[in-house]
Amino acid sequence: MAYMPPLLEVCVDNLTDLNSAIDGGADRIELCSSLSVGGLTPTYGLMRHASRLQIPVYAMIRPRNGSFVYSEPEVDMMLAEIGHIINNQDLEGVVLGANLDDGTLDRATLSKLTERAKDCGLRMTLHRAFDLVPDSMVEKEVEFAIQAGFERILSSGGERTAIAGENRLRRMVAAAKGRIEIMPGAGITLENVKDVVKIADFEWIHSSCSESLWSEEGQLRKLGFVDDKVRFTSKAVVSRMKAALKNL
Numbered sequence: 001m002a003y004m005p006p007l008l009e010v011c012v013d014n015l016t017d018l019n020s021a022i023d024g025g026a027d028r029i030e031l032c033s034s035l036s037v038g039g040l041t042p043t044y045g046l047m048r049h050a051s052r053l054q055i056p057v058y059a060m061i062r063p064r065n066g067s068f069v070y071s072e073p074e075v076d077m078m079l080a081e082i083g084h085i086i087n088n089q090d091l092e093g094v095v096l097g098a099n100l101d102d103g104t105l106d107r108a109t110l111s112k113l114t115e116r117a118k119d120c121g122l123r124m125t126l127h128r129a130f131d132l133v134p135d136s137m138v139e140k141e142v143e144f145a146i147q148a149g150f151e152r153i154l155s156s157g158g159e160r161t162a163i164a165g166e167n168r169l170r171r172m173v174a175a176a177k178g179r180i181e182i183m184p185g186a187g188i189t190l191e192n193v194k195d196v197v198k199i200a201d202f203e204w205i206h207s208s209c210s211e212s213l214w215s216e217e218g219q220l221r222k223l224g225f226v227d228d229k230v231r232f233t234s235k236a237v238v239s240r241m242k243a244a245l246k247n248l
Contacts, residue, residue, distance in 0.1 A: 097129025193244050
């Protein structure tokens, strides 16, 4: 069988970055709001626009920043958001995750969320809540993700970046045995993407393909409406990342 280079999923949280990702050649979109805190549920308007695209779009389902330990009312919100997607949008899937206080996956909550998603015909990614799983539980939690019906697990290998999490990513791929996709994400750049791909036989790579710049001076910064530095998805970086993956 001929070698197939990994495909590229780009995470975005606004319309400008979404258009840049598409124009740069992204193969799939993870749609969020507030990427600066790891991504929250995207707005209705952004989902509506993304639903018209010709590539798969997965919407983050996360009601707030901080931990992935959720109260009953928050779980109800997430269930409602999943239902809203299928009733009002035409998206491919959702991105889910939940933990208990000890870092293990919250199986009760995830069972509720995955059942709602499956009832709605949505595909599912298990997000980096997995990176909080205790090291001794990695293989067992990979097995749970398979049984729960997730297509893939997005992970940095329990570290700040996918490069630093190399060993755990290898363990996850070994535990998956081809039954679920392991998708590396976090800190993947043009400079290190080739090293990430060497870790294992990944089918997809997850990246924001972003650059940073100083935000505009003046009243917007003074009043706190923009940060001193902002990150934005670059069409050029997306295109160059695609080329780097193709030419491995």
